[in-house]
Structure formats: C-alpha cells, structure tokens
Amino acid sequence: MSVIDAINLTKRYGDIEVLHGLTFSIEDRSITLVMGPNGAGKSTLLKIIGGLINRTSGYISVLGEDPWNSNKIPRKVGIILDKPFLPPYLTVIDIVKEVSSEFNYPLSDAKRLLEDFNLLHFLKNKVRELSAGTKQKLQIVFSLIKNPEIIIADEPTANLDITSRYEVYNTFAVLREKMGLTVLISSHIPAEILAFSTHVLAINNGIMKFFGKVDKLLRNNFLEEFYIVVDNIGKALEALKDRKIEVIGNQIRISGNLAEISKILSNAGVRIFYVRNSIIDKSIKGETGWE
Numbered sequence: 001m002s003v004i005d006a007i008n009l010t011k012r013y014g015d016i017e018v019l020h021g022l023t024f025s026i027e028d029r030s031i032t033l034v035m036g037p038n039g040a041g042k043s044t045l046l047k048i049i050g051g052l053i054n055r056t057s058g059y060i061s062v063l064g065e066d067p068w069n070s071n072k073i074p075r076k077v078g079i080i081l082d083k084p085f086l087p088p089y090l091t092v093i094d095i096v097k098e099v100s101s102e103f104n105y106p107l108s109d110a111k112r113l114l115e116d117f118n119l120l121h122f123l124k125n126k127v128r129e130l131s132a133g134t135k136q137k138l139q140i141v142f143s144l145i146k147n148p149e150i151i152i153a154d155e156p157t158a159n160l161d162i163t164s165r166y167e168v169y170n171t172f173a174v175l176r177e178k179m180g181l182t183v184l185i186s187s188h189i190p191a192e193i194l195a196f197s198t199h200v201l202a203i204n205n206g207i208m209k210f211f212g213k214v215d216k217l218l219r220n221n222f223l224e225e226f227y228i229v230v231d232n233i234g235k236a237l238e239a240l241k242d243r244k245i246e247v248i249g250n251q252i253r254i255s256g257n258l259a260e261i262s263k264i265l266s267n268a269g270v271r272i273f274y275v276r277n278s279i280i281d282k283s284i285k286g287e288t289g290w291e
C-alpha cells in the first residue's frame, strides 16, 4: 500500500523549474533514501511532501490528502531538519512537557519514548549540555510526540560524527520496525544510509534518475567482497558460520550477495551498522548519475 503518491510533480521558484515532473509511490513502512548532489531538489521535494511549500503543478497525495491543503498532514508528518532548533537553556523535561501539552500527548508516554531511545537520563540536562548526536535523537523523539505516520528527515546527520550518524540511522530503523512508520531521509552520504534503507529515490537537477528498491540499485554487484559492522559480532559470526568470513577489528569481511546476507543477519536479530564496498559507491554512480 502506498502512503505517498506523486504524478508529474513540478516545482518552480519564479521562472526557474527545480523539480521536473517526478512520478513515484512511497510504500507504507519503507525507508526511502532521497539522494542527489547539492541543489538537486531534495529539500524542495521533502518540503512539498511535508506541506511546507506548495507544488507548481502535478499531483501529490500524502496519506490520501493534498499536503498543502490539509489539517491532518501537520499532525501526521513529523519533520526533522539538519540542525535541531531546541532552546539551549531549557531542560529536556521542560521541552518534553511543552511539546506533549501542545499535541495533547500523555507525559508518561513521552517519557516512555525517551526511555525507548535511551534518552531518559538526560531529562534534567539543559539542551546546551548535550552532544550534537543526542540533540538530533531528541529532535527525532520530539517529532514522535504527535504520533506521526510519516517522518521526513532532511539531511538529519549533516552535522554529526560517524558514531552519532549511525545512532541516528539506527533510530530510523527502529521507528520503521517497531513503530511501523514510513521514513524519508535525504543525504549527501548515501552509501552509509543504504544499509538502513529499503528504497532509493535519486534526483539530479530536479530530474528523477532512479526510484526503486535498494536491491535493484545494487543488483549487478553482489559477488563482491565487502565489510560490515554489526551490533552483535558474536551472533553475526554464529549466523554466518557456514560462510567464509574474516574478522578484522570490529569489521567482518565477507563475499556474497548483500541482500541475502542482510536477511540472514536480520533473521538472527543482528543489526547492520555499516556496509562498505567500492561497488556500492560505483552502483550508486552508475544507476543515478551521482558524482
């Protein structure tokens, strides 16, 4: 079932058309990586989906409604930006209370969300005392306080170090798996997020270059060697014991079909934090025109 449908969607700023006739459907409970170089049109597309700006022509439906003319979309779509706008001198609990009361959300449920994302111990901290990664995770949790069905994240990891970036990607994977949310994330660092995504929508100069499942993007490149980092190396080694693998530091070197290996690990309850392989970068470039 699709939750977002776009047909021939265009956007012009003044005389300049920056989105040229995009057509796609986003499936319920998917994580779509929206990728493309600077100025490609990623933010513009996400803002249209979130109802922050209107399209120029074409059709867009989000949860069955036109996002620009909808009371439902501001409540059902959570928007996450690259830099969280959290008041630096307020404590986390102050903000939680404010956001909960704004959306009529029980405070006890909000605290449970913080607990789910391992943030409960920051309740009494002021925002300025928190790391960039923690602030971003908080922004994500705050966006959940209204019970959204879709989360749109525009470059959510742009200002984060690698550890925090993976924490944030992981948070999105949890949102999808445990809370059944549909997630759209834009990024400049596509290879990192690919392991957490189900679909890819690639734009370049406002033209959609690729839309489809991650497997399709990587389809020709499976019998290659790559490196993965997982959350539980012991469980991963057990799950992959019939395969030729080598452990190098915290990475597992393995050859084979990436989709198949991810499935084995996922069935064993192991989460992949990181996949690296020059082929992934090459297939992103080959299929999408990404430089």
Ligand SMILES: Nc1ncnc2c1ncn2[C@@H]1O[C@H](COP(=O)(O)OP(=O)(O)OP(=O)(O)O)[C@@H](O)[C@H]1O
Pocket (backbone or CB within 6 Å): 013, 018, 036, 037, 038, 039, 040, 041, 042, 043, 044, 045
């Ligand atoms: N409010 C605006 N008025 C005029 N032009 C705009 C406006 N916002 C964006 N643009 C232009 O539209 C094009 C697409 O911009 P957009 O921000 O959507 O791209 P992006 O892919 O998100 O880029 P980045 O990765 O740099 O954020 C760019 O050429 C940009 O200069």
